Amino acid sequence: xxxxxxxxxxxxxxxxxxxxxxxxxxxxxxxxxxxxxxxxxxxxxxxxxxxxxxxxxxxxxxxxxxxxxxxxxxxxxxxxxxxxxxxxxxxxxxxxxxxxxxxxxxxxxxxx
Amino acid sequence: xxxxxxxxxxxxxxxxxxxxxxxxxxxxxxxxxxxxxxxxxxxxxxxxxxxxxxxxxxxxxxxxxxxxxxxxxxxxxxxxxxxxxxxxxxxxxxxxxxxxxxxxxxxxxxxxxx
Numbered sequence: 001x002x003x004x005x006x007x008x009x010x011x012x013x014x015x016x017x018x019x020x021x022x023x024x025x026x027x028x029x030x031x032x033x034x035x036x037x038x039x040x041x042x043x044x045x046x047x048x049x050x051x052x053x054x055x056x057x058x059x060x061x062x063x064x065x066x067x068x069x070x071x072x073x074x075x076x077x078x079x080x081x082x083x084x085x086x087x088x089x090x091x092x093x094x095x096x097x098x099x100x101x102x103x104x105x106x107x108x109x110x111x112x
Numbered sequence: 113x114x115x116x117x118x119x120x121x122x123x124x125x126x127x128x129x130x131x132x133x134x135x136x137x138x139x140x141x142x143x144x145x146x147x148x149x150x151x152x153x154x155x156x157x158x159x160x161x162x163x164x165x166x167x168x169x170x171x172x173x174x175x176x177x178x179x180x181x182x183x184x185x186x187x188x189x190x191x192x193x194x195x196x197x198x199x200x201x202x203x204x205x206x207x208x209x210x211x212x213x214x215x216x217x218x219x220x221x222x223x224x225x226x
Contacts, residue, residue: 004154035217042118042203043155043217088154092213099168100215102154 006089006103013111018076020106022089025070029091032065033100034074038085046074046087076108084110114138116218118204124224130192133221137185137206144181145215146189147203155203161187194225 003025012018024032030051035043049056049063049072056063062075076083086105093101117136125131137144142163147155158177160168163184172179176195181187191198201220207213 031214033214040222042116042201042219043205045214045216048214090154099157099160100155104152104154 003101004089004091004103006087006106008104009107009109011109011111012079014079014081016079018074018079018083018108018110020074020076020087020089020108022072022074022103023070024072024089024091024101026091026093026101027067027070028093029070031092032063032072033090033092034061034063035088035090036085037088037105043088079108079110081110081112084108116204116206116216118202118218118221120221121219122222122224124226125194127196127225128193130190131194131223132188132190133202133204133223135187135189135204135218137187137204138208138216140210141206141208141216142184143207143213144187145205145207146179146187147205147217149201149203149220151200158189191223194223196225199223199225 005023033048034046036046037043047058047061049065060077064073086107088105089103090100119134144161146158149155158172159179161181164181179189201222203220205215205217207215
C-alpha cells in the first residue's frame, strides 16, 4: 500500500461530518474507489469516481477528487454509529490492468 | 441479484493440514479474483482469472497455494500444507466489463492456522 496513503484513525461524534482522506501517486489512475469493511465482514463498495470528475455525491456520501494534488476524500454527512468501520481507498491504474492499489484503511470510530 | 458467495466463512486448522475455499462470483462476471487480507492491512491480490484463464498469478505462493476455475464460473483456492503465517481473510471478488469493471467482494473466508 505504499502508493496509496490514508490516515489510520479518525474519531467523530454522532451527527458530525466525517472526512476521510487519501493520497495516491499514479497520475494514470482511471478510477478511485472507497470500500467499507465492518468487523468480520468483506469489503463493501461504497462509491467510486472516474478520474475526469471532481466531485460525486450519493446521499450522505460526497467524494472529492483533486487530480492535480492526487488527493481523494470521502465525506460522510450526519455520521451514525453504524458508519463505524474501516474505510479503504483504492486506485485503478490505466490500461488493461484490473489490479487495484490499496491503502491500509482508515478506522472510523463514531462516538455517541 | 446474489452477490459473491464464499464458503466456508470460518475455518480453523492445524498447521501442515490442507484447506480449500470455494467462491461463486456474481452471475455474468467473467473476471474473478482471490485476495488475501492480513490484519490491519489492505487486500493483496493472489490471482486473477479471465474466464477460466489465470492471467495474473504473480503474487500466488505456488509452492503451497493453488487455484482453479475449470468452467469459468466457480473457483477454488487451496493451501497445502498450511503454515501459521497463512492465517488471514481470503476474499473472492468478481467484475465484468459490462459493469464497468467495478470489483465486488464476497464476505471472505477467515482462516486461522494453529
